[in-house]
Amino acid sequence: MRKPEIMSPAGYWPQLHAAIEAGADAVYFGLTHFTARAKVGFTLDELPEVMKTLHRRGVKGYVTFNTLVFDHELRAAATALAEIAAAGADAIIVQDVGIAALARRIAPDLPIHGSTQMSITSAEGVALAARYGVSRVVLARELSLAEVAAIRARSPIELEIFVHGALCVSYSGQCFSSEAWGGRSANRGQCAQACRLPYDLIVDGQHRPLGAARYLLSPGDLAAIDEMATIARLGVSALKIEGRYKDAEYVAITTNAYRRALDAAWAGLPPDLTSTDRLHLEQVYSRGLGPHFLRGTNHQAVVEGRAPRHRGLLMGRVVRVRSDAILIAPEPGREAAPLKPGDGVVFDAADWRSPEEPEEGGRIFTVTPVGDGLLALTFAKGAINPRRIRAGDLLWRTSDPQTERVARPFVQPAAPVRRQPVRVEAIARAGAPLKLRWTLVDRPDLTVTVQSSEPLTTAQNRPLDEATLRDQLSRLGDTAYQLAELAAVIEGNPFVPVSLLNQLRRQAVAAFAELQGQPPAITIHDPVRALDEMLAAVAPAAPPDTTQLHLLIRSPDQLAAAIALQPDSITLDYLDLEGLKPALAQVRAAGIAVRIAAPRVLKPEDERVVRFLRKLDAPLLVRSTGLLEMLRDDPAVELTGDFSLNAANILTADLLLGLGLQRLTLTHDLNADQIAHLAERIGGSRLEAIAYHHLPVFHTEHCVFCRFLSNGTSYKDCGRPCERHRVALRDSHGRAHPVIADVGCRNTVFGAEAQEASKYLDRWRAAGIAHYRLEFVHESAAQITNVTEAFRAYLNQQIDAAELGRRWRQSAPQGVTEGSFFVPANYQYIPLM
Structure with missing residues (x-):
């Protein structure tokens, strides 16, 4: 078992330098394209200098290439991958399995890490990623430490977990809110953070007041600092701190805290963190810190819902508002970092003010004790409006100059804080040159020899002695090295001038910096040729199929209508597993082919679900790479791959189809024209398009x-309100987005409007797409009938696409949208040459 890496984020140079000084073993960062954080990153031209800077300080650099x-x-992409490898990157982090396979073809020696956006939650998902050259996987943040341990026990490659920072409410790689509501894809680095907006809870058609918890999809931030004793021995290879959009102070404070916590835990010592250290960790950035999913499921703890942004430290509660001051009762436990x-x-004021109203706040001018343990706070004239503050409001400290001072040695160091230990072997004999052999303690393969x-x-x-030798060689000043060990052989009373020792020391340091800064010699194949070879190997298009109509329903109430339509x-995409058996029987009795929709997420404990699904002896709609890996060699199970496998290009689509899928639905990140062109290249009969x-x-x-809707913490004690109530989330535009739980009690929030492709169906059919799916959420039997009969009339050429669109607009519960299918007027398809 090796000590895990502390892995820190870097949006740009200030954060990268802060991570180095604060003790990161590795830094991850993006370029200005192909990265899941599109607003920050280095240019490709800067990359060689970035890698040289990191390597000279003994830090690894991982480049995020984690978009579809x-x-x-x-x-x-192929050209960029070759340049990344040539610049000396220690690994690339990818989401797209096609890109992983391409990177392996271009640079077989370049390590590939699977991004958390691969949505991997099981050992089988890890194995599928490994199939395409991935050597490390970043597991989903929704796993408990026990689940991570179970995956580790069966994983053929390295694992990495998040230990600190923002949590996405949605599984990474499975969020389409930005795509649906803003035309910008989270899988393409353009997250619009719709989860951080306020929503109203609608239960059975009625508004359910939530008090202060209006931000009901905005989780607190992850902090695993108190779990470090367990995590250190878990067997994972890296501990990842989230935050490529955060500033250098955040990177410095969090990196240093986790560096110290891990080092202490690895040595079997108590945590090397004071109460003040913990307060600074929360102060520098947090929406409320906690271990959340790492300790298992507690749905009451993940989302507090009062606010979506940085809160810092809770410092007290307003007791009284005076004309000249605000009186607060301090929060217990803040004595180590009081208000000042x-x-x-x-x-x-979330208890009484609407989310749309701005909050009151500013910098404190004076803090005065006034008796009964209360504090009177004053502010500069005009800084706050006391009339918008009430007794009972919470007071949060969002910034603290003291925290900034704690970060300053790492952010603006006068000399390197982090130094690499070196061992020097000296041979000093009268009549022979002085020879000094320098070796990095942490990298014994890196050795420099200098001599007089x-x-x-x-x-x-005054002949040379070991004390003099140690004193002079340890004077490494503002270099990145420190003398840790000295082994000296001194014979014959040699005379060594101090100037010579200084000269050789400087030569050794310069040689070390040069040696460490050189990119490794690795094999890089011509990227264009490598891509062309992969494209040439894509399976030829299958012959066209006759047009087929597939319906997906989510409740027994919809079943009779679906059967009557004879698709x-x-x-069947049911919450209740037991309800599948009678539904299967009814569909089969009607002479209709039937499929079961598998869950999008399968954790180690969900193997019982897989066993149950296999016993049903029905084709499966596969929604996770783990299930695909589990079933790919089973000829008895007919598999169709769903959108959640995130196939966005011909390489990925072909790789997934080659794992035993009969057909594949492409990711919702593609617009309608991209779907058509990919169908023409790979064969329309190999795809299944969702038209509604x-x-x-x-x-x-x-x-x-x-x-x-309960006081429970999980499915064990919640009373299963999902089986008794219909729930929707109403946004600020008045749209009510349905929420449905799956067999694993995970929730899917669906767009209020029906996304429909009538405008593009003629183009799709011309591209050879013959399999079309219509999916329903809360539609009534009448609405299902109207939507399906209109589509069938279109397929039978009884109506045109425009009339189909008109009828769908009339039938959809909350209207329709083109959504992710939308093709902008100025859009021009760029062919893959």
Whole structure:
């Protein structure tokens, strides 16, 4: 078992330098393209200098290449991968399995890490990633430490987990809210953070007041600092701190805290963190820190819902508002970091003020004890409006100059804080040159030897001794090294001038920096040729199929209507597993082919679900790479891959189809024209297009039903309100987005409007797409009938696409949208040459 890496984020140079000084073993960062944090990153031209800077300080650099890549970008991606490898990157972090396979073809020696956006939650998902050259996987943040241990026990490659920072409410790689509501894809680095907006809870058609918890999809931030004793021995290879959009102070404070905590835990010692250290960790950035899913499921703890942004430290509660001051009762436990002039604070009035109203806050001018343990706070004239503050409001400290001072040695160091230990072996003999062999303690393969140009003479007065040698060689000043060990052989009373020792020391340091800064020699194949070879190997298009209609329903109430419509198949996406058996029997009795929709997430304990599904002896709609890996060699199970496998280009689509899928639904990140062109290249009969559905905008481990309709913490004690109530989340535009729980009690929030492709169906059919799916959420039997009969009339050429669109607009419960299918007027398809 090796000690895990502390892995820190770097949006740009200030954060990168802060991570180095604060003790990171590795830094991850993006370039200005192909990265899941599109607003920050280095240019490709800067990358060699970035890697040289990191390596000279003994730190690894991992480049995030973690977006889905479209066909027209494949050549640019291939070229960029070759340049990243040539610059000396220690690994790339990818989401797209096609890109992983391409990277392995271009640079077989370049390590590939699977991003958390691969949505991997099981050992089988890890194994599938390993199939395409991935050597490390970043596991989903929704796993408990026990689940991580179970995966570790069966994993053939390295694992990495998040230990600190923001939590997405949706599984990474499974969020389409930005795509649905803003035309910008989270899988393409353009997250719009719709989860951080306020929503109203609608239960059975009625508004359910939530008090202060209006931000019911906005989780607190992860902090695993108190779990470090367990995590250190878990067997994972890296501990990841989230935050490529955060500033250098955040990077410095969090990196240093986790560095010290891990070092202490690895040595079997108590945590090397004081109460003040912990307060600074929370102060520098937090929405409320906690271990959350790492300790297992507790739906009451993940989302507090009062605010979506940085809160810092809770410092007290308003007791009285005077004309000249605000009186607060301090929060217990803040004695180590009390309020003081210069602190930035905000008054939290979520209990009575609407989310749209701005909060009151500013920097404190004076803090005065006034008796009964209360503090009187004053502010500069005009800084706050006391009339917008009430007794009971919470007071949060959002910024603290003292925290900034704690970070300063790492952010603006006068000399390197982090130094690499070196061992020096010295041989000093009269009549022979002085030889110094320098070796990095942590990298014994890195060795530099320097020696004097002339033999040493015999000393007349003060021969060299080990104390003098140690004193001079340890004077490493503002270099990145420190003398840790000295082994000296001194014979014949040699005379060694101090100037010579200084000269050789400087030579050794310069040689070390040069040696460490050189990129490793690795094999890099021509990227264009490598891509062309992969494209040439894509399986030829299958012959066209006759047009088939598939319906997906989610409740027994919809089943009779679906059966009456006699589609080519019916897919059952049920919450209740036991309800599948009678539904299967009814569909089969009607002579209709039937499919079962598998869950999008399968954790180690969900193997019972897989066993149950296999016993049903029905085709499966596969929604996770773990299940695909589990079933790929089973000829008895017919598999169709769903959108959640995130196939966005021809390489990925072909790889997934080659694992035993009969057909594949492409990711919702593609617009309608991209779907058509990919169908033409890979064969329309190999794809299944969704022509009508409610886009699944969030897929989350956090259960809204349990959190807000029960006092329970999990399915074990929640009373299962999901089986008795219909829930929707109403946004600020008045749209009510349905929420449905799956068999694992995970929630999917669906778009209110039905996303429909009528405008593009003629193009799709011309591209050879013959399999079409219509999906329903809360539609009534009448609405299902109207939507399906209109589509069938279109397929039979009884109506045109425009009339189909008109009828769908009339039938959809809350209207329709093109959503992710939308093709902008100025859009021009760029062919893959």
